[in-house]
Amino acid sequence: MPHDHADFAPHDHAACATEAMAQAEDRLGQTGQRLTPVRRRTLEILLESPRALGAYEVLERLVTDGYANQPPVAYRALDFLVDQGLVHRIRRLNAFAACLHVGEAHAPVFLICRECHMVAEAPAAGVASALQDAARSLHFTVERSTIEALGLCPACVGTAPHGVA
């Protein structure tokens, strides 16, 4: 099963998830943060998923692993992972996706297909620096940014009607 956060071309999902998990452990080890079982499982769930998942979707899956069916279970793990830069929150979808570029410069751009709902995490150096420039001209200090584009992925651009949802 391919997944699609990195770009719209399928790639080796298992390898990529394994590597992301290893990077996560690395990163947490350095800062002294703990990758507890719920947190680890939450990250796995996101890595396994072909699409971004809502908090309640993550929760459903955690429940099948024996965790309580209570929103804070999912939200706490997700918030932690987001804080650590291991997971991204995709606001347009009220959803979360594992970060596939842990450690790289972080102001990722998300490309969201309105037809098939795939999400790609695109390289964004240029966008981030343009944003910095725009902010600097107003003397604004950027700490975090959310950059999301809604549109059509290569697969859907031919088949979809136009107009935006």
Place this chain on the structure above:
Amino acid sequence: MPHDHADFAPHDHAACATEAMAQAEDRLGQTGQRLTPVRRRTLEILLESPRALGAYEVLERLVTDGYANQPPVAYRALDFLVDQGLVHRIRRLNAFAACLHVGEAHAPVFLICRECHMVAEAPAAGVASALQDAARSLHFTVERSTIEALGLCPACVGTAPHGVA
């Protein structure tokens, strides 16, 4: 009362609101869309506000004008105005702000101060084009984008502790 969508420097609020309203009418006249009383009032409310407002905050104000206290009243007007490009939705805040640059090329950048919660609508040509470039390299067609930065505005950058909320 200054407001702050345009940038962090205060400016003539009333004049700016009046002009924005005139632009809105223009624009709607051209496309045959109707600026009904609720819609007009909703836009006014946002133009009058010094900060972005949540849908339920807009609703509260509409209620004092005699409208029913029902979410769809606000959401319908807001969704309409967003579709017309007269209002922007700020996802990080689950809030809405009147557009102050109606008609200009539209992929506005929002700078959100985490201390004082002011929101500035910044010029964004560079950011938008960088985003287009990034998307094009993945053969993705951008239809709409959300570009938001969280950080500190000039007034708060000196006084605020660091760390992100």
Place this chain on the structure above:
DNA sequence: AATCTATTTGTTATATTGTAACGTCAGGAT
């Protein structure tokens, strides 16, 4: 090992944000 402390988790309850669905009404076209 026992204790202390800070972090994490379990749990209950509730707040906030957003929609579906359906009937009614007003305005313009035929």
Place this chain on the structure above:
DNA sequence: ATCCTGACGTTACAATATAACAAATAGATT
């Protein structure tokens, strides 16, 4: 006059997110 469309009123509910506090646990300290 009738029909049609888009807007509005209204009820109900769905989906998303957080507050608050008690219990447990890990790691540090003695």
